[in-house]
Every structure is written in C-alpha cells, then in structure tokens.
Amino acid sequence: MPKVIYQSPDGARTEIDAPVGATVRNLALANGVDGIVGECGGELMCASCHVYVDEQFLERLPPVQEEEDEMLESTACERLSNSRLSCQIKMTDELDGLLVRLPEEQL
Amino acid sequence: MLRHGAVVIVGAGQAGLQTAVSLRSAGFERSVVLIGAEPGLPYEHPPLSKALLAGTAQPKDVALRPESYFDSHEVELLAGERVVAVERDMRRVLLESGAAVRYEHLVLATGAVNRRLECPGCELDGVLSLRTLAQALELRERLLDAERVAIVGAGFIGLEVAAVARAMGKQVDVFELAELPMGRVVSEPTARFFARAHRREGVHLHFNSGVRRIVGDGGRARAVETSDGDTVLADVVLVAIGIVPDDELAAVAGLPVAGGVRVDQRLLTPDPAISAIGDCARFPSPFADRPVILESVQNACDQGRAVAARVSGDDRAYTAVPWFWSDQGQLRLQIAGLTVGAQDAVVIGDPEQGRFSALCFAGGRLLGVESVGRPGDHVAARKLLARRASLSPEQARRADFDLKAYARAA
Incomplete structure (x- = not known):
C-alpha cells in the first residue's frame, strides 16, 4: 500500500498507509493528523486542506482545475507554486511516499 | 455517577464537534464532554443529500473524526444520550438515562428538527x-x-x-x-x-x-x-x-427563545454560562438586519470555533461571512453573504452557458452573490463582503465589470 507523509510546520513527520483512491485530506482526518481542517468535506468550497506538495511529486499529480485554482486564492497561508488542496489529491501507487508539508494555518 | 465537564456541549453535530476540536487545538486542557442524541460518531451533513444518497460515499466516509480522536484528545463523547433538562441553578444537565453532567460552561448545539x-x-x-x-x-x-x-x-x-x-x-x-x-x-x-x-x-x-x-x-x-x-x-x-430549530431545552430552562435560542453577537445567552451555536441559535449578524439562524456547515463550524476561542480567552464578536453551497446534479450553486431581501439582482456572465453570478443588492448595498460555474466570483465575493467593501448596482451593471478584478483592487 502506498504511503503519504505529512510534515507539520515544526518538522515532525507522520507516515500513513494510504489505500489507493483515498484523498490526502480524508486520510489526515481519518488518522487524526492535525493541521488539515477540510471544513467543507472535500467539496472545493473552502481552502482549509491546503498543503505544500514536495516538488518531486508535483508533476505526478493531476493538474489544478478551475475550482481548485480559485479556492487556492483564499488560503490562510501564502499560496506557492507547489500549493494544492489535499481533497483533490487521490492516492495512487505512483504517489507512494508522497510528502506534503502542512501550512502554519488553515483558517 | 456524576460527571463533570469544564465545557459540556449538547449536540454532536458539526457545530458541537467543532467546538470540542477547536478547544483542543487552542490548547484548552480541561475536561470537555460532548453529548449527542444519535448513536455513533459525529458525521458530515452535506453528503447526506448528495454523495451518500447517490451511493458514491459510504457511512464510514462521512465520520468527522475517527473514534481514536476522542481518546487521544480527551474529548468524552456520550453518543446516543439525550439531554432532557438543563438545571441552571445547579449548573448541570440531566440525561434521559438518569445521569447528570455538571458544567462550568454549557454550549447548546442542539440543531433543528425537520418541519x-x-x-x-x-x-x-x-x-x-x-x-x-x-x-x-x-x-x-x-x-x-x-x-x-x-x-x-x-x-x-x-x-x-x-x-x-x-x-x-x-x-x-x-x-x-x-x-x-x-x-x-x-x-x-x-x-x-x-x-x-x-x-x-x-x-x-x-x-x-x-x-x-x-x-x-x-x-x-x-x-x-x-x-x-x-x-x-x-x-x-x-x-x-424546512426546519424548526430545536430550542426546547433552552425554553424550558427559562432562556429567551424566538424561533431559536436567542444569543448576542458573542453567541452567549443571557446566562453567561450558556452559549448557543449552529442551527439552533438565533444571533445578530452584521450581514442581516435582524437576528438570524443560518443553517450551514460554515456557520456551524465558525460558531463552534468562536465559542471555543471565547472559552479559551479570545473574546470577540462573531462576524464571519456566511457562505453556502448546493450541488444539484451537475450544477453547483455557491452563495456568499445573505441575499434574502434583495431588491435588485445584477446578473453577470451567461446563464445560458450555466456560468453566471447574480449580485444581490438592497438599498444600493451588496448583500451577497450567488454563483453557478464561476467559482472565482464566489471567492471574490467572500473577500469583498469580509472587507465590507462597497459596490453599487450601477458599477456592477457596467459592461466591462469584473468581480474578481474589483475584489483584488478593493
């Protein structure tokens, strides 16, 4: 099973087994990883599941669609070139070892 | 057994759960008791009429937190327990099972029942x-x-x-x-x-x-x-x-109710030991000209956060911009602000293409924006409303008006 690694702003890492198809947002909530809020339920109505994706994985992700792009304009922490909403990242075998850094704030 | 919670939350829906979660993430270290009438873990409501109904989500997908969260964060979840009375003089709530839970601060998040x-x-x-x-x-x-x-x-x-x-x-x-x-x-x-x-x-x-x-x-x-x-x-x-706010506990306890538990802009009832939030609470909003109940995930969560912040020492008025959404088949309606009572709606974009926004005004003031297929307008509207930026119907009617650009410049 692929793994996803969450890195909190203080550098602490949490590694989670990620069933293929599960989203990075849902995995965080289901495993009690703090730092992802995901208030709207993964519906692209808020930007509180913002993550910074490690550069080496960026190209393996599906491109940002319009709704995600617009929502990323309202993140609590600065949007960077590797910003994504984790509700839009579904785990695949190719994403094994995916490292996402969590922002200081989500709201 | 007499239980005790520094904070006792009645109602384990989105508002109640958020209160507990926010207390813990704010570093609140004292006891938190969350009492829900339904069995099982607190769950998300929006998928109930969408993905869960369509069969693309299962019950396990809608839990807001795993069971382990409640242990690891020391939130005592009493699920399947109905609160039958609030005894304000004793500062305790009585459960149907006969037990009592003492509180220092009580949060009523009892929600609503369907009409x-x-x-x-x-x-x-x-x-x-x-x-x-x-x-x-x-x-x-x-x-x-x-x-x-x-x-x-x-x-x-x-x-x-x-x-x-x-x-x-x-x-x-x-x-x-x-x-x-x-x-x-x-x-x-x-x-x-x-x-x-x-x-x-x-x-x-x-x-x-x-x-x-x-x-x-x-x-x-x-x-x-x-x-x-x-x-x-x-x-x-x-x-x-529609719904009827569940304000019965508050009413019987002698708190003012008027189609919902009446609270002030800090979400407090006249009893300083009792707050009310979410679908059961009628509160004064800067986005409405009279006290309102807002049935939305945003309001439930933001009010939960606001009460948790107050209890943790960060006391301020609740002024969050309301937002809503509704998925109807392939269409998504996004609303920022409260557009009820609009006298004038200026449509930008093209409804024929399924991409438009209705900018709603009353008395020349922007009340809110309803968008379909224009998520950028929705995000822009939230920002405009949060800043209380002014926009007139005349400006919005100009042929070259661009809401996103206007919000950036505001």
Whole structure:
C-alpha cells in the first residue's frame, strides 16, 4: 500500500498507509493528523486542506482545475507554486511516499 | 455517577464537534464532554443529500473524526444520550438515562428538527424525511426500489434529492407552495435558472402547489393529492419543507427563545454560562438586519470555533461571512453573504452557458452573490463582503465589470 507523509510546520513527520483512491485530506482526518481542517468535506468550497506538495511529486499529480485554482486564492497561508488542496489529491501507487508539508494555518 | 465537564456541549453535530476540536487545538486542557442524541460518531451533513444518497460515499466516509480522536484528545463523547433538562441553578444537565453532567460552561448545539407535513396520510410507510445519517440511509434504500418519487418542498434539500433521484432514473415530481424554487434564499434569476435546469433533466416541478393528502394502500404511500386536486403516483414521498430549530431545552430552562435560542453577537445567552451555536441559535449578524439562524456547515463550524476561542480567552464578536453551497446534479450553486431581501439582482456572465453570478443588492448595498460555474466570483465575493467593501448596482451593471478584478483592487 502506498504511503503519504505529512510534515507539520515544526518538522515532525507522520507516515500513513494510504489505500489507493483515498484523498490526502480524508486520510489526515481519518488518522487524526492535525493541521488539515477540510471544513467543507472535500467539496472545493473552502481552502482549509491546503498543503505544500514536495516538488518531486508535483508533476505526478493531476493538474489544478478551475475550482481548485480559485479556492487556492483564499488560503490562510501564502499560496506557492507547489500549493494544492489535499481533497483533490487521490492516492495512487505512483504517489507512494508522497510528502506534503502542512501550512502554519488553515483558517 | 456524576460527571463533570469544564465545557459540556449538547449536540454532536458539526457545530458541537467543532467546538470540542477547536478547544483542543487552542490548547484548552480541561475536561470537555460532548453529548449527542444519535448513536455513533459525529458525521458530515452535506453528503447526506448528495454523495451518500447517490451511493458514491459510504457511512464510514462521512465520520468527522475517527473514534481514536476522542481518546487521544480527551474529548468524552456520550453518543446516543439525550439531554432532557438543563438545571441552571445547579449548573448541570440531566440525561434521559438518569445521569447528570455538571458544567462550568454549557454550549447548546442542539440543531433543528425537520418541519413536519401535517396532512392526512403523512404517517404512511414511505413518507420520509432527511436530516440524519440513518434517515439518509433509509431514503437511499427506498429510492433503490422506487419508480416514482414525490418531493414536497423545492428548497436545497428537495432539489438536491430530486437531482440524485433523477440520475438514478426515477420519475421525480416536486411540489412547492411558492412560485419559484429556493424562494426563501435565492434571488429570482437564480431560482429561475435552477427551475429551467431541473426541468431540462426531466424533473416535474409543480409550483404554487401544495400537498393536500397522501394516498395509501395497505399502509404504504402510493400517491400524493395536490391542492389543485391532481393525484400523482409516488412510491416514496420525501418531505423537505424546512426546519424548526430545536430550542426546547433552552425554553424550558427559562432562556429567551424566538424561533431559536436567542444569543448576542458573542453567541452567549443571557446566562453567561450558556452559549448557543449552529442551527439552533438565533444571533445578530452584521450581514442581516435582524437576528438570524443560518443553517450551514460554515456557520456551524465558525460558531463552534468562536465559542471555543471565547472559552479559551479570545473574546470577540462573531462576524464571519456566511457562505453556502448546493450541488444539484451537475450544477453547483455557491452563495456568499445573505441575499434574502434583495431588491435588485445584477446578473453577470451567461446563464445560458450555466456560468453566471447574480449580485444581490438592497438599498444600493451588496448583500451577497450567488454563483453557478464561476467559482472565482464566489471567492471574490467572500473577500469583498469580509472587507465590507462597497459596490453599487450601477458599477456592477457596467459592461466591462469584473468581480474578481474589483475584489483584488478593493
């Protein structure tokens, strides 16, 4: 099973087994990883599941669609070139070892 | 056994759970007790009328937190426990099971119950309501077997379910007393757009039409009889005619209620040891000219956060910008602000293409924006409203008006 690694702003890492198809947002909530809020339920109505994706994985992700792009304009922490909403990242075998850094704030 | 919580939260919906979560993330170290009338873990509500009903999400997908969260964060969850009384002089709540829980601060997050349809036949088997996870699962089961679905009420829930049922290939009839759908909450251009869209998908919309009686056969619903005297066959009848805030505990405890528990802008009742939040609370909003109840995930969560912040020492008025959404088939309606009472709606974009926003004004002031297929307008509207930036209908009517650019410059 692929793994996803969450890195909190203080550098602490949490590694989670990620069933293929599960989203990075849902995995965080289901495993009690703090730092992802995901208030709207993964519906692209808020930007509180913002993550910074490690550069080496960026190209393996599906491109940002319009709704995600617009929502990323309202993140609590600065949007960077590797910003994504984790509700839009579904785990695949190719994403094994995916490292996402969590922002200081989500709201 | 006498339990005790520094903070006791009655109601384990989105507002109640958020209060507990925010207390812990703010570093609140004292005891937190969360009491929910339903069994099981607190869950997300939006999927109940969308993905869960469509079968693309399962009950396990909608839990807001895993069971382990409550242990690891020391939130005592009493699920399946009904609170029957608040004894303010003793600062405790009584549970149906006979136990008492003492509080230092009490948060009422009791939510709402669905308004009942009072007509002959309303007790028949197959007449359903949708608010809880259990009700959503029952509705899903019934829809699978049904051929014809009647929905009473063309609000968000009614229309979301209509779209799901239609996508399942059912014959769908929707009965609405008003002349437009979602009339209580959206402007006329938006309401008309959605009426057209649902009709195009084959939903039968009946406006200015109430249900006089539900006709049964062997105890099961078989048809609805409308106020016009028509009889329309239905195997399932969903009643979706709005909610009644659950303010009974507060009322019996002598707290002021007026269609919801009355609270001030800090979400406090006149008893400084009791707050009320979410679907049960009527509060003064800077976005409305009278106290309102806002039934939304945003409001539930933001109010939970606000109360948790106050209890943790960060005391300020609740002023969050309201936002909502509704997924109806392939269409998504996004609303920022409160557009009820708009006198003027300026439409930008192209409703024919399914991409437009209705900018709603009253007295020359922007109340809110309803968007379909224009998520950028929605995000821009939230920012404008948060900054209380001014925008006039005249500005919005200019041919080259661009809401996103305007919000950036504001």
